[in-house]
């Protein structure tokens with residue numbers, strides 16, 4: 644059984660969001676929706692998320708799931724906005740490892756005691772191997788920690804949504820130097836993904852068009868095993884970990900990590916307005 648998959652590119656952050664549905668029942672999931680945030684003005688808009696809503700409506704889809712592959716550090720999630728404004732009955736889900744991410748970043752942001760690091764901001768916390776259905780399609784959760792401790796990949800029929808565990812083959816893999824990241828753990832997670840059939844369609848979460856090529860989002864497990872520049876089928880753990888650590892040591896922090904994570908650990912909910920009606924994000928100094 645194959646889902647129909649429509650990709651949506653967010654040019655500002657290089658993020659791919661997806662609308663994936665069962666063509667028989669037209670039940671759908673939205674994967675990794677993006678909230679538009681302009682750091683210079685502090686302005687939040689919903690153009691990209693509205694495009695997902697419009698596309699779902701145009702195809703006559705019932706959105707049942709709002710799936711996060713992890714608490715992203717490069718963009719703000721639109722999942723809460725989608726649930727609040729359009730899909731109140733959809734299940735907003737993420738990997739159970741979010742609790743660790745929340746605990747880490749609650750301390751960094753010094754969030755008020757009302758913030759609970761228990762995942763309760765989400766409707767469902769997935770553990771490894773858990774299954775669910777999108778219409779008649781069977782979906783399975785693969786916990787793939789390494790980039791972050793809450794990373795999950797979602798296998799829906801023959802389509803794998805990897806989050807950041809794998810980029811396109813010429814992009815390699817995501818960094819493992821955020822709090823909770825671990826290159827050896829990512830290597831083990833990728834081995835699990837590489838055990839899937841070679842023809843499995845792979846939909847990645849970010850692409851920055853290496854070498855100036857156009858942004859791309861779809862590949863296969865076979866293509867990754869043959870050609871991923873960081874980890875091929877025969878790449879050993881020590882080789883991968885050394886490469887990943889060396890590369891991570893050169894990377895600056897993502898431009899939006901500070902605004903993103905404090906919102907994404909709340910499932911995309913913005914902070915409550917203060918007594919003047921204005922919402923504020925926090926900027927912790929000298930912590931990351």
Ligand SMILES: [Fe+2]
Pocket residue numbers: 713714715716717790807817
């Ligand atoms: Fe990420």
